[in-house]
Amino acid sequence: MDSSKIAEVMQAAMSAGMKVGAPILITSLLIGLIISVFQAATQIHEQTLTFVPKLIVTAILLVVLGPWMTEVMSDFIYYIFDVMLKIY
Secondary structure, X not given: OOHHHHHHHHHHHHHHHHHHHHHHHHHHXXXXXXXXXXXXXXXXXXXXXXXXXXXXXXXXXXXXXXXXHHHHHHHHHHHHHHHXXXXX
16 A cells, blocks of 8 residues: 555545534534623633533434434545455
8 A cells, every 4th residue: 555545545534524423513612602702792601501402402413413424434444445446
């Protein structure tokens, strides 16, 4: 396996990881920002106020985007096996 093929596989791995992780991370970041602004405006500093909405939104996102995330990861796995079969 040459270095260009290794770089291609690593690029595909990073792309798949970013596709799967980005929606949850970005949404969690936005929810945290909105709640932080709300806490600063109302001077309510409760720890569970930030944790519970993030948990709920993350669970909803996993349910809604779960099939798409599974498809992205299975496409990546098929790509990896295809590369492995072409080598041997």
